Amino acid sequence: xxxxxxxxxxxxxxxxxxxxxxxxxxxxxxxxxxxxxxxxxxxxxxxxxxxxxxxxxxxxxxxxxxxxxxxxxxxxxxxxxxxxxxxxxxxxxxxxxxxxxxxxxxxxxxxxxxxxxxxxxxxxxxxxxxxxxxxxxxxxxxxxxxxxxxxxxxxxxxxxxxxxxxxxxxxxxxxxxxxxxxxxxxxxxxxxxxxxxxxxxxxxxxxxxxxxxxxxxxxxxxxxxxxxxxxxxxxxxxxxxxx
Amino acid sequence: xxxxxxxxxxxxxxxxxxxxxxxxxxxxxxxxxxxxxxxxxxxxxxxxxxxxxxxxxxxxxxxxxxxxxxxxxxxxxxxxxxxxxxxxxxxxxxxxxxxxxxxxxxxxxxxxxxxxxxxxxxxxxxxxxxxxxxxxxxxxxxxxxxxxxxxxxxxxxxxxxxxxxxxxxxxxxxxxxxxxxxxxxxxxxxxxxxxxxxxxxxxxxxxxxxxxxxxxxxxxxxxxxxxxxxxxxxxxxxxxxxxxxxxxxxxxxxxx
Amino acid sequence: xxxxxxxxxxxxxxxxxxxxxxxxxxxxxxxxxxxxxxxxxxxxxxxxxxxxxxxxxxxxxxxxxxxxxxxxxxxxxxxxxxxxxxxxxxxxxxxxxxxxxxxxxxxxxxxxxxxxxxxxxxxxxxxxxxxxxxxxxxxxxxxxxxxxxxxxxxxxxxxxxxxxxxxxxxxxxxxxxxxxxxxxxxxxxxxxxxxxxxxxxxxxxxxxxxxxxxxxxxxxxxxxxxxxxxxxxxxxxxxxxxxxxxxxxxxxxxxxxxxxxxxx
Numbered sequence: 001x002x003x004x005x006x007x008x009x010x011x012x013x014x015x016x017x018x019x020x021x022x023x024x025x026x027x028x029x030x031x032x033x034x035x036x037x038x039x040x041x042x043x044x045x046x047x048x049x050x051x052x053x054x055x056x057x058x059x060x061x062x063x064x065x066x067x068x069x070x071x072x073x074x075x076x077x078x079x080x081x082x083x084x085x086x087x088x089x090x091x092x093x094x095x096x097x098x099x100x101x102x103x104x105x106x107x108x109x110x111x112x113x114x115x116x117x118x119x120x121x122x123x124x125x126x127x128x129x130x131x132x133x134x135x136x137x138x139x140x141x142x143x144x145x146x147x148x149x150x151x152x153x154x155x156x157x158x159x160x161x162x163x164x165x166x167x168x169x170x171x172x173x174x175x176x177x178x179x180x181x182x183x184x185x186x187x188x189x190x191x192x193x194x195x196x197x198x199x200x201x202x203x204x205x206x207x208x209x210x211x212x213x214x215x216x217x218x219x220x221x222x223x224x225x226x227x228x229x230x231x232x233x234x235x236x237x238x239x240x241x242x243x
Numbered sequence: 244x245x246x247x248x249x250x251x252x253x254x255x256x257x258x259x260x261x262x263x264x265x266x267x268x269x270x271x272x273x274x275x276x277x278x279x280x281x282x283x284x285x286x287x288x289x290x291x292x293x294x295x296x297x298x299x300x301x302x303x304x305x306x307x308x309x310x311x312x313x314x315x316x317x318x319x320x321x322x323x324x325x326x327x328x329x330x331x332x333x334x335x336x337x338x339x340x341x342x343x344x345x346x347x348x349x350x351x352x353x354x355x356x357x358x359x360x361x362x363x364x365x366x367x368x369x370x371x372x373x374x375x376x377x378x379x380x381x382x383x384x385x386x387x388x389x390x391x392x393x394x395x396x397x398x399x400x401x402x403x404x405x406x407x408x409x410x411x412x413x414x415x416x417x418x419x420x421x422x423x424x425x426x427x428x429x430x431x432x433x434x435x436x437x438x439x440x441x442x443x444x445x446x447x448x449x450x451x452x453x454x455x456x457x458x459x460x461x462x463x464x465x466x467x468x469x470x471x472x473x474x475x476x477x478x479x480x481x482x483x484x485x486x487x488x489x490x491x492x493x494x495x496x497x498x499x
Numbered sequence: 500x501x502x503x504x505x506x507x508x509x510x511x512x513x514x515x516x517x518x519x520x521x522x523x524x525x526x527x528x529x530x531x532x533x534x535x536x537x538x539x540x541x542x543x544x545x546x547x548x549x550x551x552x553x554x555x556x557x558x559x560x561x562x563x564x565x566x567x568x569x570x571x572x573x574x575x576x577x578x579x580x581x582x583x584x585x586x587x588x589x590x591x592x593x594x595x596x597x598x599x600x601x602x603x604x605x606x607x608x609x610x611x612x613x614x615x616x617x618x619x620x621x622x623x624x625x626x627x628x629x630x631x632x633x634x635x636x637x638x639x640x641x642x643x644x645x646x647x648x649x650x651x652x653x654x655x656x657x658x659x660x661x662x663x664x665x666x667x668x669x670x671x672x673x674x675x676x677x678x679x680x681x682x683x684x685x686x687x688x689x690x691x692x693x694x695x696x697x698x699x700x701x702x703x704x705x706x707x708x709x710x711x712x713x714x715x716x717x718x719x720x721x722x723x724x725x726x727x728x729x730x731x732x733x734x735x736x737x738x739x740x741x742x743x744x745x746x747x748x749x750x751x752x753x754x755x756x757x758x759x760x761x762x763x
Contacts, residue, residue, distance in 0.1 A: 077670070079674065082673065087668050089664075093682075104669065104672050105672035312733045378633065380715070411714075422715070426614070426616045427610065427616075427632045
């Protein structure tokens with residue numbers, strides 16, 4: 001099942017009393033949604049993949065490159081991993097314009113300011129928010145901020161995109177359209193996409209496959225239809241029953 | 244009502260405390276005689292206190308020891324005092340400018356010496372104070388011992404060269420002693436009487452040769468506006484009389 | 500306690516009286532300074548060479564102290580806020596100590612460390628030929644000793660209040676630790692940094708006790724404005740008032756400039 005071109009994740013993280021332990025592998029270009037109740041360990045999974053929470057055992061291998069393997073004392077920093085991460089609540093840099101936010105990853109890689117800004121502007125236009133380039137994050141609407149954050153994560157064309165609750169900050173009226181647009185952009189990106197969500201509708205709409213985490217363990221994996229047909233836990237049965 | 248009354252009584256209590264503090268403690272049954280005296284007189288005057296209080300049991304002598312220039316400035320500014328003892332004539336005259344002073348009397352003399360940290364033998368006389376790179380501490384120009392030191396250096400022809408070595412101007416003679424005893428300065432110029440007590444062991448004394456006619460002279464006077472002129476005059480008489488001479492002589496001062 | 504509702508008048512009156520007394524207590528000395536000397540005389544006094552020298556020296560010493568505080572204090576604040584090293588609590592207590600320590604004790608302690616017979620002063624003198632006490636450098640050290648904690652504490656508080664997620668976001672985007680500090684951390688704490696630096700500078704400008712103890716009192720070398728005020732008090736009271744008014748004006752200007760930071 002493992003492909004050297006994809007993602008292999010064998011993760012064990014300890015955070016105080018809480019432990020996250022799960023294994024999964026994803027093929028190149030796969031888009032999966034990680035679904036689970038609050039406190040199940042979804043954000044810890046994002047941190048572990050991004051290098052923000054150290055593994056205590058296991059490994060993470062992306063496209064044949066070992067990002068982390070405690071047994072071999074390998075642990076690449078977040079900087080070295082080159083992933084695209086869209087944080088919950090976006091975490092935009094408040095003192096920079098939207099354009100400079102998007103250009104940040106290129107500037108960190110040594111791209112000249114003018115070129116980085118031009119490319120950032122192009123990304124903003126591609127995501128339909130070309131007009132907000134000069135605005136500070138505080139002046140953006142929820143939908144605009146979401147697209148700026150997405151552009152910032154995608155501009156470096158990462159092999160793995162991690163999106164933590166990408167739609168949670170949007171109000172209901174904007175949500176359906178945003179979901180559709182996001183699905184389209186992710187399909188265009190030649191990246192493995194891992195989308196963390198507590199909302200089953202978002203998860204089902206955005207991803208081909210669902211990974212369900214409960215209390216730090218992987219309890220189910222499959223398409224929505226498969227899981228609905230044979231729900232392995234009460235939680236899976238309950239949430240998929242809603243859709 | 245109770246609350247506002249307690250607030251009001253709080254204000255009154257506070258006022259009482261502030262006023263109580265400004266009227267010195269122990270004043271209830273004794274009269275206080277305020278004596279402002281030059282820092283170098285501290286030990287000798289403290290020796291005289293017991294005798295005076297024995298003779299005047301109703302009196303508590305309260306000393307204010309500081310550089311004479313500070314005491315003179317306080318008197319000019321109207322600070323309450325009964326007696327002023329200055330380490331030089333200049334500060335006594337400055338105080339007299341306030342029209343508050345009775346005529347002054349010279350009651351003691353002193354001698355200038357050079358001090359160095361104990362164990363340093365490189366300084367043999369005033370000429371060595373002009374040696375380039377030496378770290379010299381004097382009292383400030385307005386401080387009597389600082390003024391005497393400058394005059395004495397002038398007398399031996401080393402004034403400008405020595406003043407170029409000054410690293411700090413202290414506000415009284417004890418400041419000079421402290422800096423030299425701590426080893427932070429190579430030399431200082433002080434009164435011979437200050438090299439006494441515990442600190443003497445940390446100092447080496449060198450005579451200030453060649454300036455014998457620069458003689459520090461102390462003056463004392465009662466204040467004309469003292470509320471207890473008789474007591475003030477009695478203290479001046481004590482200091483300038485035989486008992487004072489004995490106490491001052493014991494601490495190394497010279498007769499006037 | 501019989502508390503009658505509807506009669507808060509007396510309590511308010513008492514509070515008002517005390518508050519009024521407090522205002523008078525703080526304002527009266529300042530008024531006293533202002534009426535003491537005629538404006539023309541103030542200008543004449545401020546033009547005196549000794550005053551000019553004290554002014555120049557105070558600016559040099561306080562700015563150097565602020566710069567040194569920034570150089571040492573910024574990394575220290577960062578370490579205290581972010582790096583969980585052993586003894587961090589002790590380090591913070593030590594750094595805060597000069598804020599509550601009587602400055603003259605600070606000066607004595609500096610002598611014990613950097614004086615000619617101090618812990619480091621001996622090796623400094625015999626090894627490098629450097630003698631610190633009674634130099635302008637000593638005045639800078641004394642001012643830094645008492646003033647740097649204001650910068651460290653202010654900046655550390657701001658760093659603690661910062662959301663680490665933004666820095667993590669910058670890290671995932673490939674920014675080095677240094678770039679993160681420069682592009683994310685410093686801009687985010689800039690208001691606190693400016694306020695801390697201003698407080699630090701003001702404290703350095705007003706430093707007296709540690710300076711006179713450790714650096715001595717010599718015009719042009721270590722006699723900063725507060726020392727000049729103190730000395731002038733005994734031989735030129737008008738000069739002391741003029742210098743005090745100048746320091747007062749600087750403090751007021753600083754307070755006005757900082758209003759935005761503290762009362763936003």
